[in-house]
Every structure is written in structure tokens, then in C-alpha cells.
Amino acid sequence: MSKSKLGWSLLIVLSLTCDISTAQAPQKPVVLATASMIADMAKQIAGDNVIIECIVPIGGDPHIYDPTPGDAQMIGKADLILRNGLTFEGWLNELIENSGGNAEVITVTDGIDPIASSVYDNAVDPHAWMDANRGLTYAKNIYEAIALLIPAQKTMLTQNYEAYLEQLRNTDRYIMEQIMTIPADRRVLITSHDAFQYYGRRYGLQLESVLGTSTDADVQTSDIVRLNKVIRAKKVPALFVESTINPKLLEQLASDNDIRVGGSLYADSLGDEDSPAPTYLAMLRHNTDVIVAALNRTLTDDTAHNAGEKPIAKDRNWTYLLLGGILLLVAIIAYFKFAT
């Protein structure tokens, strides 16, 4: 065979091979999660066997999300939609109705006993993922839904799922142990909005927030007065801002009470790849580490507060010196009076 003939034959074989592989590549099912925490859990369980997309982008606020035409297209193409439910995604039903898709919609909190909203009557608190123990239910619902979608890969899915459950249990234990290191009277968590009730109940923290369980409420003066009282009464050393909420109000509250902002917590969204919270489990651990470090500091640990306390200590020292001097003088006078 001549060189050019060989070349052509190779080209034909190669192009045939490519055509065959393209034609045979099965289209991966598309799983669409509403929020980044749910998308990450699906990714940990399904690996590369499905395409996972997320509606609310990293750093976005799912409570007040405004869907785009691109979201309707994504819904139209999705095979499975994973939503939190419990009033978290008020915008979702209308989006699904308008998208014309026929995806299965799964509520990943099914089976969770929800906490009542601390602010709204007859409403539930959506933030159940903040409790790693409840995260087990999320994982179970996600695993079962994806297993129905790709039954041929069930063995691999089950292995991933069981490994993930183990990591969730370890994280749950870690949080429990870490929170226990904070002195009991200082286990008070003040945040922007009420996203930590499930976390607080599971791990033993009293919760206070400026906003309610959603982020679209207006701040009332009475809320600020209440928080000022709590900070003073409990000698709370720090409060916490959130990655998806403007920190201004909390920073003002910290400044007014001369306490510190203990750090930024992630609640309604993961952080990006370079953040300390790129996954659901990393988010829970990061939040815990930030909370524990800040609440384990006493007010007197802070330089600012030390500066305020030093003059009092100095005044006391002078008083003791003066008293000592007077006593010494009395003793000397008495000695000379009785000696002469």
C-alpha cells in the first residue's frame, strides 16, 4: 500500500471510530437543583454520571431570587429537579409552569419534621440543611431520586451514598464536639437572618437574628432594641454576618455595642471554589470553626475592651496605695505618740 493510500485509510478508520463513539455516547440525564447546597450533595452522590446544574448561582439569595429566561430553558431540559421545599423557593412553581418541561420534581426535605418559623405564623423554617443530621434525609432523598434516573449505575451510586453518609455523620459529630468547647452561657448566635434555628437546636446554641427566617423582611426598631438587650445581658462577645446578605446592619450593631464581627457565615449558598465553603460539608465545618473561635473569646480578650478596662484597674491600684499610705501614717503617728 502506498503512503498516501495508507494515510487515507487511517483517516477513514479514525473518522468512522469518532462517528461511532459520538453516536453511541449516551446523553447524560440532567439534574437541576434550586440551590448550591443541594447541587453539591447531588454531585457527591452521583459523581459524573449525570449533569448537575443549579438555578440560584453561588452567592445568590434563594429567598428573593428572580428567575431569568435561561432558568426556564434549564428547567425545560432537566430530567430531575431537586428543591428544598419548606417555603424556600417561592418562585419555583411559576417557573416550572412556564417552562413547559416534564421533569420529575423531588422535595429533598421530605421526611424532615420542620421547625415552625420563629417570625411568621403558620409558616415553617426552610433551613433544615444547617443540621448535618437532617442532611442525612437530604442525601437519602437525592440518592433515591437519582437511582431511579440511572438504575444501571445503582451499585456505584450506593457506594457513593454510603460513603457520603459516613462523612455527614462525622461532620455532625465534629460540630457537636466543637460547640461544646464554648462556655455554656456564651452559646448565643447572633446572625443577619434566622437561618440557624435547626443548627442551634441540634448543637445547643441560642439563636437571635436581625431579620426573620426570610431575607425580605424589614428590620424593626424593636428587633434592634431586643438584640442590644441580649448582647448586654449575655455579654455576647461577637455576632456574625452572612455571605449572601449585606453586612452593614450587623456591623453597625457590633459597633454600637463595642463587640466584634466574629466572621462571615454561609447559610443560603455555598461559597465559590476559592472560598472556605465550596461544598456543603465544608460550609458546615467552616461555620462551626468561625462560631467557636469567636464565641470562645471573652470580651476582655479583645484589645479594644482591654483598653477600656485598664483605667479601672489603675484607679483601683491607686486607691489601694493611698489606703496603704494612710494606714502606714496612722501607724507611725501612733508609734511616736505611745513611745514618747
Ligand SMILES: [Zn+2]
Ligand atoms: Zn435563608
